[in-house]
Amino acid sequence: MGVLLADMETLASDVPPHVPRELVRYPAELDTPNCLVDPFSVTEKARTELPPVFYWPKLRPGISAGFWVVTRYEDIREVYQNSELYSNQGAVNFPSLVGENFPMIPLSIDPPEHGKYRILLNPWFSPKAITGLESAIRSTINALIDSFQGRNGCDVAYEFGRIYPVRVFLGLMGFPLEMMEEFLAWEYAILHAEGDVERMRWGVAGAIGFLRGYIAKLRTEPAEGLASRIVHGQVEGRPLTDDEIIGTLFFLWVGGLDTVAASTALMFRRLALCPELQARLRADPGLIPDAVEEFLRVQPLVNSSRLAKQDHEIHGVKIRRGERVMCLNVTGNFDPQEFASPREVRFERSPNRHFTLAGGPHRCLGSHLARRELAIALAEFLRRVPPFALDGPPGPVFPGLIATAHVPVIWQGAVSPADAAGAERSAS
Amino acid sequence: MKLQVRKSGCAGHARCAAVAPDVFELDDDGYIAFEAKDVPPEMEASARRGARACPERIIEVQD
Numbered sequence: 001m002g003v004l005l006a007d008m009e010t011l012a013s014d015v016p017p018h019v020p021r022e023l024v025r026y027p028a029e030l031d032t033p034n035c036l037v038d039p040f041s042v043t044e045k046a047r048t049e050l051p052p053v054f055y056w057p058k059l060r061p062g063i064s065a066g067f068w069v070v071t072r073y074e075d076i077r078e079v080y081q082n083s084e085l086y087s088n089q090g091a092v093n094f095p096s097l098v099g100e101n102f103p104m105i106p107l108s109i110d111p112p113e114h115g116k117y118r119i120l121l122n123p124w125f126s127p128k129a130i131t132g133l134e135s136a137i138r139s140t141i142n143a144l145i146d147s148f149q150g151r152n153g154c155d156v157a158y159e160f161g162r163i164y165p166v167r168v169f170l171g172l173m174g175f176p177l178e179m180m181e182e183f184l185a186w187e188y189a190i191l192h193a194e195g196d197v198e199r200m201r202w203g204v205a206g207a208i209g210f211l212r213g214y215i216a217k218l219r220t221e222p223a224e225g226l227a228s229r230i231v232h233g234q235v236e237g238r239p240l241t242d243d244e245i246i247g248t249l250f251f252l253w254v255g256g257l258d259t260v261a262a263s264t265a266l267m268f269r270r271l272a273l274c275p276e277l278q279a280r281l282r283a284d285p286g287l288i289p290d291a292v293e294e295f296l297r298v299q300p301l302v303n304s305s306r307l308a309k310q311d312h313e314i315h316g317v318k319i320r321r322g323e324r325v326m327c328l329n330v331t332g333n334f335d336p337q338e339f340a341s342p343r344e345v346r347f348e349r350s351p352n353r354h355f356t357l358a359g360g361p362h363r364c365l366g367s368h369l370a371r372r373e374l375a376i377a378l379a380e381f382l383r384r385v386p387p388f389a390l391d392g393p394p395g396p397v398f399p400g401l402i403a404t405a406h407v408p409v410i411w412q413g414a415v416s417p418a419d420a421a422g423a424e425r426s427a428s
Numbered sequence: 429m430k431l432q433v434r435k436s437g438c439a440g441h442a443r444c445a446a447v448a449p450d451v452f453e454l455d456d457d458g459y460i461a462f463e464a465k466d467v468p469p470e471m472e473a474s475a476r477r478g479a480r481a482c483p484e485r486i487i488e489v490q491d
Contacts (some may be wrong), residue, residue: 081437081484119457126458127442289446353443353483360484363439368458 015057015066018318025054030330033396033404037273039266040298040330040399041343047071047331053317056326067305067324068317073335073355075314076327079306080359083111086306086325088362094190094254095247097197098205105247107255111361116235117248121365124172124226130368133172137373140167141380148417153391153410156272160381161264162188162405165373169256172369173249174225175214182206187257192405211249226252259301260370262403264377266299267292269397269407270345272390277345282382291347292374297354298345300329301401304358329355330399386411429467430490431475433460437486444487448478460487 015024027046034042050071058066070076079086091108095101103109106117123129141164148154166183170176175183189203218231230248233240240248271278281287305326308319319325333354334342357364364370391410397403431451440459444452451474453461467475479487 077483122440122457122459126440126456127445127454128456128458350447350477351443351480353481355483357441359441360439363441368442 015055016320016323018320019055019066020317023051023053023055023317024057025050026057026059030399033398035394035396037270037394038298038343039397040300040334042399043328043330043334044343046328047334051315051317053314053319065324067326068314068319069326069328070314071328071331073332073338076329076332076355077359079325079327080304080355080362083361085309085312087309088114089307091305092254094200094204095208095250097201098208100208102243102247102250104251104254105244106365107251107362114361117244118361118365120230120233120235121248124229125365125367125369127368130372133168133369134372134376136171137164137168137376138380140164140171141377142384145380145384145417148385153388153408155406155408156268156381156388157261157265157404157407160377161261161268161407164377165260165264166257168369168373169253172225172256173227173252174223175227179210182210183253183257187261188405190254191258191262191402194402207253208246208250211246211253215245215249255364255366256369258401259366260373262301262401263296263299263370263374265403265405265407266301266397267295267374267378268381268409269390269394269404270295270299272388272407272409273394274345275387275389277347278382278387280347281378282387285379285382287347288375288379289371290349290352292371292378293352293354294345294347294349295374296356296371297333297339297349297352298343300333300354300356301403302356302358303327303329303400304362327355327358384417386413386417388412429469429472429475431462431465431467431479432488432490433463433465434486434488435460435463437484439484441483443481443483444478447481448474451475452478 027050029042030046052070052072052075054069056067056069070079087110088108089110092104106114109117144160144164154160162184166180170179186203186206189199193199214227215231218228222228222232227249231245281291303326305324308321308323308325310321312319333356336342357367388409388411391408395404395406438459440457442454442458444460445454451467451471455461476489479489
């Protein structure tokens with residue numbers, strides 16, 4: 001798979017002795033940007049040529065240890081669902097970068113403890129709750145589209161997808177709107193650090209510093225929004241501890257910002273490159289919710305990992321207690337055992353049981369918010385902006401959360417987005 | 429036709445309700461609201477689609 005075994009020996013000198021050497025693989029194309037129309041098509045090689053369970057060695061000092069990888073849809077489902085065998089402890093441990101040890105709540109907590117935090121948060125993120133946010137999301141998105149008036153294109157990743165999820169998040173949490181620029185800068189530092197750990201640390205420390213200060217303020221001055229409800233919230237009839245409060249707010253901060261931005265960038269990039277898909281949605285906006293589901297499937301951004309709670313075997317491969325197992329959604333979502341013609345974008349796909357938003361007890365808390373944001377962004381943009389294409393050749397995309405920071409598009413045909421008055425009329 | 433739900437396995441994807449809102453009610457947290465349900469003949473096709481949409485596979489159709 002591109003990397004010779006001899007190179008692997010030096011790269012992977014820390015592979016535990018019980019790991020069979022033939023299972024140590026590094027699918028470099030999953031770790032490398034490409035300029036393809038479908039940036040995830042490179043995962044087909046890993047899906048078909050690698051064993052269904054393989055060991056991804058630690059390649060860079062200090063980033064993470066090596067881990068096991070499962071590539072098939074059914075195995076991924078088992079790992080997500082079986083919380084008896086797989087733990088979420090230590091998941092997405094950004095706080096440790098700056099010497100903090102509070103848990104990411106509810107992400108890094110296992111059932112049954114996990115449930116008490118979900119009970120606190122679920123009512124804020126249910127489909128019904130998100131319906132209550134819909135008009136705020138729509139006006140946030142339309143205000144951004146207004147700013148494209150008089151222009152013949154925009155950077156749909158940088159000027160649109162990067163911004164609206166943060167504005168929606170500020171509103172939902174009740175954070176001051178003037179935090180916008182700093183949030184964006186911290187988020188950008190964490191997501192686009194390109195291996196620069198110091199830059200990531202700056203972003204993480206900035207966010208935690210702000211949150212701690214804001215928690216202190218909310219303690220004496222309760223306010224509207226989810227942040228204040230968490231600060232003054234209860235689990236099992238007792239107030240949350242300081243670690244629980246910062247752990248929950250920081251988790252929401254991390255989870256709420258970059259995933260929707262990256263999904264937006266990739267979705268619009270694909271539409272810019274595939275005029276026939278764009279034309280179908282323009283002709284039939286009723287397809288948009290199913291289209292969002294299909295875009296989520298073909299653009300899985302996160303491959304979640306779990307920690308083995310005991311020694312066990314998958315397909316005869318021995319996994320030891322304490323080792324990490326990654327669910328490789330970038331292959332599982334294209335498993336032909338589950339999805340017919342998996343590399344095709346089919347808006348009418350039914351069923352579409354992808355695991356882009358994970359599964360089992362840790363199903364993405366913000367999944368319904370993300371879906372609604374993407375659907376509204378798509379609907380309003382297509383309604384108001386003329387057909388668009390990429391402005392220039394396709395730039396490099398990382399087939400994962402880092403995705404791409406820039407997707408410049410240029411309108412074709414009509415000169416400018418529909419006016420704001422038109423927007424108000426059909427939004428009402 | 430009857431629907432049988434292994435409610436403890438519901439993870440709140442809410443795909444059943446997205447595909448077949450007339451059959452699958454959710455609670456205020458966004459999780460499936462019932463464990464069993466009789467489906468009238470005119471809703472059977474919709475119920476089957478909703479059951480099939482569940483990524484956790486907890487909804488069983490009993491004919």
